[in-house]
Amino acid sequence: MQIWVKPDRLAKLQSQCRRSCARVQQQNTVNPAGQIGSEPVPLGQEFTYTVRAQGRLITPEEFGQIVIRRTATGRCCA
Secondary structure, eight states: OOOOOOOOHHHHTTTHHHHHHHHHHHHSEEEEEEESSOOOOOTTTOEEEEEOOOOOSHHHHHHHTTEEEEOTTOEOOO
């Protein structure tokens, strides 16, 4: 996915391109959600499965929901 930055919008948000890149990286991750069959295991248990929650963004709409900055009152400025 290629993301185009609008310099005038960043200036209005008092933000920087590197901050925007950091926000995309923070909000576009694969997050482990736990394991099934991990220690302690009953006798005969042969497998351990890692459960992952959806984290990677796929569609342009999902990327459009990334929060770049919040106001002092907590309002999102995407």
